[in-house]
Amino acid sequence: MSNKQSAIRDLTTIKDFIRWTFSRFQRSDLFYGHGTDNPWDEAVHLVMGALKLPLDFDRDMLDCALTYNEKKHILKLVQTRITKREPLPYLLGEAWFMGLPFKVTKDTLIPRSPILSLLESEFTPWLKNYPFHILDMCTGSGCLGIAAALVFEDANVDISDISEAALLVANENIARHQVEDRVHAIHSDMFKSLTGKQYDLIICNPPYVDADDFQNAPAEFHNEPELALTSGEDGLNFTHEFLAQVAHYLQDDGILVYEVGNTEVALQAAYPNIPFMWVELEQGGNGVFILTKEQLSELLQEQK
Secondary structure, three states, X not given: OOHHHHHHHHOOEHHHHHHHHHHHHHOOOOOOOOOOOOHXXXXXXXXXXHOOOOOOOOHHHHHOEOOHHHHHHHHHHHHHHHHOOXXXXXXXXXXXXXXXXXXXXXXXXXXXXXXXXXXHOOOOOOOOOOOOEEEEEOOOOOHHHHHHHHHOOOOEEEEEXXXXXXXXXXXXXXXXXXXXXXXXXXXXXXXXXXXOOOEEEEEEOOOOEOHHHHHOOOHHHHHOOHHHOEXXXXXXXXXXXXXXXXXXXXXXXXXXEEEOHHHHHHHHHHOOOOOOEEOOXXXXXXXXXXXXXXXXXXXXXXXX
16 A cells, blocks of 8 residues: 555544644655745645645644545645655745735745845835835735735835746736735836836845855755846846946935845945945844945946
8 A cells, every 4th residue: 555545544634634744744855944944834834725724723623534635635735845845835826925825836936035024114214205106126926015015005016027927926916915006017127117217115136046056055946936046156147237227216215125145245245335234134034235326326426
């Protein structure tokens, strides 16, 4: 009898499948970093997500028996998670960001930007005026831009991406969170489709992983779209081009909030005279900086 047949025969309840999945994950060389950070939480998320049940489901109900098809579905997800190293949000088709659910597919990165903690505090103290016009570039699933629209309820938000497939997902998330009147998805290669626009706040979580980091990354990351992760040998190809243009798209009191992760060191070396404001993030993470319109304009002058 196969392991699958044994599991279907021997496992009965939700609790059984969480315990069994946890045991399988413990014996596997998995990477946890797409919503959970340990095998127990990953097992709970997988089983409850597969059954479309909330994580705060009544504990007394965990003894409920599963149907044959429910068992098969869970076993298939566990097998795929282990053998193909697919991140769990792709298997479930959903990720959570700022307490909100977002559809994700393999055309989008899985939301995890540390810009989240700045958004929750409304970018205090750096944002001086209310941001009536916001841009989220490299939006992917649309999570940052949609969350910004929900935080700043009087703002209009453009979310842009070079990937048309990602924008299809973003548009579904716009509809899901009922912000169609204020959030607009724009297909754009950087600023090419944004001519003449200016914003009070520009958020960008671009591709920035350098070649070595990408090559040595856990297999789970190689299931995400490489276009959204890598940007040349040092990870800065996109950033160089972006910084040379972004000042033209900011209002006078506007700010740029930008993530470069571990490429922070290479960026500072490339621009030793730029006063990057590196933010200490309450929820962890690194490599997020803020620049004002004035500072970015000075960068343009230096490059002339």
